[in-house]
Amino acid sequence: MLFDSHAHLDDNRFDNDRAEVIERAKEAGIVGIVNAGATMESSARSIALAEEYDFIYAAVGIHPHDAKEASKCDYDQLAAWAVNPKVVAIGEIGLDYYYDLSPREVQQQVFIRQLDVARQCNKPFIIHDRDAHGDIMDILKKEAKGLTGVLHCYSGSWEMAKEVLKMGFYISFAGPVTYAKDGKLKEVATNVPLDRLLVETDCPYLTPKPYRGRRNEPAYVKFTAEEVAGVRGMDFAALAEAATANTKHLFGIA
Numbered sequence: 001m002l003f004d005s006h007a008h009l010d011d012n013r014f015d016n017d018r019a020e021v022i023e024r025a026k027e028a029g030i031v032g033i034v035n036a037g038a039t040m041e042s043s044a045r046s047i048a049l050a051e052e053y054d055f056i057y058a059a060v061g062i063h064p065h066d067a068k069e070a071s072k073c074d075y076d077q078l079a080a081w082a083v084n085p086k087v088v089a090i091g092e093i094g095l096d097y098y099y100d101l102s103p104r105e106v107q108q109q110v111f112i113r114q115l116d117v118a119r120q121c122n123k124p125f126i127i128h129d130r131d132a133h134g135d136i137m138d139i140l141k142k143e144a145k146g147l148t149g150v151l152h153c154y155s156g157s158w159e160m161a162k163e164v165l166k167m168g169f170y171i172s173f174a175g176p177v178t179y180a181k182d183g184k185l186k187e188v189a190t191n192v193p194l195d196r197l198l199v200e201t202d203c204p205y206l207t208p209k210p211y212r213g214r215r216n217e218p219a220y221v222k223f224t225a226e227e228v229a230g231v232r233g234m235d236f237a238a239l240a241e242a243a244t245a246n247t248k249h250l251f252g253i254a
């Protein structure tokens with residue numbers, strides 16, 4: 001029993017076999033999938049998937065890559081979508097200073113504006129943070145009071161994780177925890193309290209070992225969960241149960 005807390009099943013890399021991929025997830029014991037939006041178009045596709053499949057839920061939001069395309073009416077549309085009970089979060093939102101596909105000030109404004117949408121709709125957020133740890137933490141400290149959410153595909157240090165946890169947020173692990181040789185991510189996975197960790201695929205990206213290099217899919221979340229259980233010296237079933245319960249709790253899923 002596992003929950004894939006972050007997937008992109010609307011991606012065109014699934015166009016030829018999406019139904020089969022979703023069926024394989026079910027057969028593998030995946031009890032839920034949150035499909036994250038990245039643009040207004042993919043947020044709409046995310047909702048369509050959530051309406052088609054009982055165990056798929058949608059997040060809606062504008063990824064920092066596309067921040068430069070965001071307009072005032074997009075925020076109204078996100079808030080309108082969030083009324084749908086299958087829309088469980090605002091995401092993915094945040095900052096990406098690795099690709100810098102939108103100017104940093106624009107990324108910051110659009111991120112802050114979407115935290116406001118999360119507050120207005122009383123929904124948790126899903127954060128994308130690539131090479132932007134300092135500004136992510138500054139913005140969360142100033143702008144996310146009273147909100148809840150998750151740092152997806154966590155890539156920061158244990159020092160930063162302690163701050164994130166103090167603010168009451170969750171930490172989600174993706175495929176990279178199965179590759180990290182430096183041990184930084186494994187240190188975080190070892191130390192995060194059991195009631196604050198999630199697992200995800202971020203598929204079609206970030207495929208865990210042993211399938212690294214192939215297209216990722218929700219059924220492979222078990223490899224990430226096995227790695228996290230392993231570094232913690234925990235039983236896989238207990239880790240899977242906790243991560244699933246945490247995901248449901250965060251996203252208000254019964």
Ligand code: NI
Nearest residue numbers: 006036092202
């Ligand atoms: Ni993602």
